[in-house]
Amino acid sequence: MKMFCSWRHMPAEKFFNHKKGFTLIELAFVLVIVGILVGMGAEILPMLVKQSKLKESRLMVREAKTAITGYALATGRLPCASSSTDGSENSGTYRGYLPYATLGISGSDAYLSTLFYAVDPYLTGTATTEEFKTALSELITGTHSPAVTCDSGNIQAAFVVISPGKNIRADAPNDDNNNGTVTTADNNQFEKPGAPETASYDDILDAVSLTYLYGRLE
Ligand SMILES: [Ca+2]
Numbered sequence: 001m002k003m004f005c006s007w008r009h010m011p012a013e014k015f016f017n018h019k020k021g022f023t024l025i026e027l028a029f030v031l032v033i034v035g036i037l038v039g040m041g042a043e044i045l046p047m048l049v050k051q052s053k054l055k056e057s058r059l060m061v062r063e064a065k066t067a068i069t070g071y072a073l074a075t076g077r078l079p080c081a082s083s084s085t086d087g088s089e090n091s092g093t094y095r096g097y098l099p100y101a102t103l104g105i106s107g108s109d110a111y112l113s114t115l116f117y118a119v120d121p122y123l124t125g126t127a128t129t130e131e132f133k134t135a136l137s138e139l140i141t142g143t144h145s146p147a148v149t150c151d152s153g154n155i156q157a158a159f160v161v162i163s164p165g166k167n168i169r170a171d172a173p174n175d176d177n178n179n180g181t182v183t184t185a186d187n188n189q190f191e192k193p194g195a196p197e198t199a200s201y202d203d204i205l206d207a208v209s210l211t212y213l214y215g216r217l218e
Pocket residue numbers: 163164165166167168169170171201202203
Protein backbone atom coordinates (compact mmCIF):
# COMPACT_ATOMS: atom_id res chain seq x y z
CA MET A 1 0.00 0.00 0.00
CA LYS A 2 1.38 3.38 -0.97
CA MET A 3 1.31 6.20 1.60
CA PHE A 4 0.35 9.63 0.45
CA CYS A 5 1.00 12.78 2.33
CA SER A 6 -1.79 15.28 2.31
CA TRP A 7 0.23 17.93 0.50
CA ARG A 8 -0.51 17.76 -3.22
CA HIS A 9 -0.83 13.95 -3.14
CA MET A 10 2.94 13.49 -3.25
CA PRO A 11 4.04 9.97 -2.21
CA ALA A 12 5.17 10.16 1.39
CA GLU A 13 8.76 8.97 0.82
CA LYS A 14 9.21 11.48 -1.98
CA PHE A 15 7.76 14.22 0.20
CA PHE A 16 10.13 13.50 3.09
CA ASN A 17 13.15 13.36 0.76
CA HIS A 18 12.02 16.57 -0.81
CA LYS A 19 11.41 18.04 2.66
CA LYS A 20 14.95 17.18 3.82
CA GLY A 21 16.42 19.20 0.98
CA PHE A 22 14.63 22.31 2.06
CA THR A 23 14.97 22.08 5.83
CA LEU A 24 18.10 24.22 6.14
CA ILE A 25 16.91 26.83 3.70
CA GLU A 26 13.54 26.97 5.40
CA LEU A 27 15.20 27.18 8.79
CA ALA A 28 17.45 29.99 7.59
CA PHE A 29 14.43 31.77 6.14
CA VAL A 30 12.53 31.44 9.42
CA LEU A 31 15.57 32.68 11.36
CA VAL A 32 15.85 35.71 9.11
CA ILE A 33 12.14 36.51 9.60
CA VAL A 34 12.42 36.01 13.38
CA GLY A 35 15.53 38.22 13.37
CA ILE A 36 13.67 40.96 11.53
CA LEU A 37 10.69 40.71 13.90
CA VAL A 38 12.90 40.80 16.99
CA GLY A 39 14.75 43.77 15.55
CA MET A 40 11.48 45.57 14.85
CA GLY A 41 10.21 44.73 18.35
CA ALA A 42 13.41 46.02 19.92
CA GLU A 43 12.89 49.32 18.11
CA ILE A 44 9.13 49.64 18.55
CA LEU A 45 8.79 48.51 22.17
CA PRO A 46 10.80 51.33 23.81
CA MET A 47 8.94 53.79 21.56
CA LEU A 48 5.57 52.42 22.75
CA VAL A 49 6.67 52.52 26.40
CA LYS A 50 7.86 56.11 25.95
CA GLN A 51 4.57 57.13 24.32
CA SER A 52 2.48 55.48 27.03
CA LYS A 53 4.48 57.12 29.86
CA LEU A 54 4.13 60.50 28.18
CA LYS A 55 0.40 60.00 27.76
CA GLU A 56 -0.04 58.86 31.37
CA SER A 57 1.97 61.83 32.69
CA ARG A 58 -0.14 64.24 30.64
CA LEU A 59 -3.23 62.64 32.19
CA MET A 60 -1.81 63.03 35.72
CA VAL A 61 -1.07 66.71 35.09
CA ARG A 62 -4.59 67.23 33.73
CA GLU A 63 -6.08 65.37 36.70
CA ALA A 64 -4.15 67.66 39.07
CA LYS A 65 -5.37 70.73 37.17
CA THR A 66 -8.98 69.55 37.48
CA ALA A 67 -8.56 68.75 41.21
CA ILE A 68 -7.09 72.21 41.93
CA THR A 69 -9.87 73.95 39.99
CA GLY A 70 -12.42 71.89 41.95
CA TYR A 71 -10.70 72.82 45.22
CA ALA A 72 -10.92 76.53 44.32
CA LEU A 73 -14.61 76.27 43.44
CA ALA A 74 -15.34 74.41 46.68
CA THR A 75 -13.24 76.46 49.13
CA GLY A 76 -12.97 79.96 47.58
CA ARG A 77 -9.18 79.86 47.45
CA LEU A 78 -6.31 78.07 45.73
CA PRO A 79 -4.07 75.81 47.83
CA CYS A 80 -0.49 76.86 48.58
CA ALA A 81 2.35 74.68 47.30
CA SER A 82 4.02 71.98 49.36
CA SER A 83 7.65 72.66 50.27
CA SER A 84 8.37 68.90 50.39
CA THR A 85 7.16 65.79 48.60
CA ASP A 86 4.74 64.94 51.46
CA GLY A 87 1.88 66.58 49.55
CA SER A 88 0.59 68.84 52.35
CA GLU A 89 0.28 72.52 51.50
CA ASN A 90 2.60 74.88 53.35
CA SER A 91 1.17 78.30 54.06
CA GLY A 92 3.28 81.00 52.39
CA THR A 93 4.85 78.59 49.84
CA TYR A 94 3.82 79.53 46.30
CA ARG A 95 6.29 77.51 44.20
CA GLY A 96 7.11 73.94 45.06
CA TYR A 97 5.50 70.52 44.95
CA LEU A 98 1.86 69.82 44.25
CA PRO A 99 -0.11 69.63 47.55
CA TYR A 100 -1.54 66.30 46.40
CA ALA A 101 -2.51 65.08 49.90
CA THR A 102 -4.46 68.30 50.48
CA LEU A 103 -6.18 67.70 47.14
CA GLY A 104 -6.68 63.97 47.71
CA ILE A 105 -4.96 62.78 44.51
CA SER A 106 -1.84 60.68 43.83
CA GLY A 107 0.34 63.56 42.59
CA SER A 108 3.01 61.58 40.73
CA ASP A 109 3.70 61.25 37.02
CA ALA A 110 4.48 58.02 35.12
CA TYR A 111 8.21 58.51 35.85
CA LEU A 112 7.35 58.49 39.61
CA SER A 113 8.28 62.15 40.13
CA THR A 114 6.06 64.30 42.35
CA LEU A 115 4.46 67.03 40.26
CA PHE A 116 5.45 70.68 40.74
CA TYR A 117 2.98 73.49 41.30
CA ALA A 118 3.12 77.28 41.29
CA VAL A 119 0.27 79.57 42.28
CA ASP A 120 -0.49 83.28 42.33
CA PRO A 121 -0.20 84.18 46.07
CA TYR A 122 -3.09 86.64 45.79
CA LEU A 123 -5.49 83.73 45.13
CA THR A 124 -4.48 81.66 48.17
CA GLY A 125 -5.64 84.11 50.85
CA THR A 126 -9.34 84.50 50.04
CA ALA A 127 -12.02 82.77 52.10
CA THR A 128 -15.19 82.78 50.00
CA THR A 129 -16.11 82.35 46.35
CA GLU A 130 -17.06 86.06 46.22
CA GLU A 131 -13.67 87.14 47.59
CA PHE A 132 -11.95 84.74 45.22
CA LYS A 133 -13.85 86.18 42.26
CA THR A 134 -12.98 89.74 43.30
CA ALA A 135 -9.31 88.83 43.65
CA LEU A 136 -9.36 87.21 40.18
CA SER A 137 -10.96 90.28 38.58
CA GLU A 138 -8.39 92.55 40.27
CA LEU A 139 -5.60 90.44 38.76
CA ILE A 140 -7.27 90.42 35.33
CA THR A 141 -7.78 94.21 35.27
CA GLY A 142 -4.33 94.86 36.71
CA THR A 143 -5.62 96.52 39.92
CA HIS A 144 -3.36 93.94 41.53
CA SER A 145 -0.33 92.74 39.53
CA PRO A 146 -0.54 89.10 38.41
CA ALA A 147 2.44 87.06 39.58
CA VAL A 148 2.51 83.85 37.52
CA THR A 149 3.02 83.92 33.74
CA CYS A 150 3.59 81.34 30.99
CA ASP A 151 4.85 81.55 27.42
CA SER A 152 7.14 84.60 27.96
CA GLY A 153 4.38 86.59 29.67
CA ASN A 154 1.65 85.82 27.11
CA ILE A 155 -0.47 83.85 29.58
CA GLN A 156 -1.39 85.20 33.01
CA ALA A 157 -1.94 82.09 35.07
CA ALA A 158 -3.79 81.43 38.31
CA PHE A 159 -1.59 78.35 38.70
CA VAL A 160 0.61 75.92 36.78
CA VAL A 161 1.21 72.18 37.22
CA ILE A 162 4.43 70.64 35.93
CA SER A 163 5.62 67.08 35.41
CA PRO A 164 9.43 67.10 35.17
CA GLY A 165 9.09 64.55 32.34
CA LYS A 166 11.33 61.75 31.20
CA ASN A 167 14.61 63.32 32.37
CA ILE A 168 13.00 63.57 35.87
CA ARG A 169 14.22 67.17 36.18
CA ALA A 170 12.32 70.41 35.79
CA ASP A 171 13.89 72.22 32.84
CA ALA A 172 14.35 75.93 32.09
CA PRO A 173 12.37 78.17 32.08
CA ASN A 174 10.41 76.24 34.74
CA ASP A 175 13.59 75.67 36.72
CA ASP A 176 15.79 78.78 36.77
CA ASN A 177 18.67 77.83 39.08
CA ASN A 178 19.40 74.54 37.32
CA ASN A 179 18.75 72.24 40.28
CA GLY A 180 15.97 70.28 38.54
CA THR A 181 13.21 71.32 40.95
CA VAL A 182 10.73 74.19 41.14
CA THR A 183 11.05 76.01 44.47
CA THR A 184 10.84 79.54 45.86
CA ALA A 185 14.42 79.97 44.54
CA ASP A 186 13.01 79.97 40.98
CA ASN A 187 11.03 82.80 39.39
CA ASN A 188 7.38 82.92 38.37
CA GLN A 189 7.88 82.65 34.61
CA PHE A 190 7.05 79.31 33.03
CA GLU A 191 7.01 77.60 29.64
CA LYS A 192 3.99 77.60 27.34
CA PRO A 193 1.48 74.81 28.13
CA GLY A 194 1.98 71.89 25.73
CA ALA A 195 5.37 73.18 24.49
CA PRO A 196 7.00 70.53 22.27
CA GLU A 197 9.80 68.34 23.58
CA THR A 198 13.32 69.44 22.63
CA ALA A 199 16.81 68.16 23.50
CA SER A 200 16.81 70.40 26.59
CA TYR A 201 13.11 70.47 27.50
CA ASP A 202 10.77 67.54 28.20
CA ASP A 203 8.55 68.93 30.98
CA ILE A 204 4.80 68.48 30.73
CA LEU A 205 3.19 71.73 31.84
CA ASP A 206 -0.43 72.75 32.09
CA ALA A 207 -1.83 76.03 33.34
CA VAL A 208 -5.17 77.55 34.25
CA SER A 209 -5.37 81.18 33.16
CA LEU A 210 -6.94 83.91 35.29
CA THR A 211 -9.66 84.51 32.71
CA TYR A 212 -10.53 80.80 32.39
CA LEU A 213 -10.88 80.42 36.16
CA TYR A 214 -12.98 83.60 36.36
CA GLY A 215 -15.22 82.15 33.66
CA ARG A 216 -15.68 78.97 35.70
CA LEU A 217 -17.10 81.07 38.58
CA GLU A 218 -19.73 82.81 36.47
CA1 LIG B 1 12.32 67.68 32.34
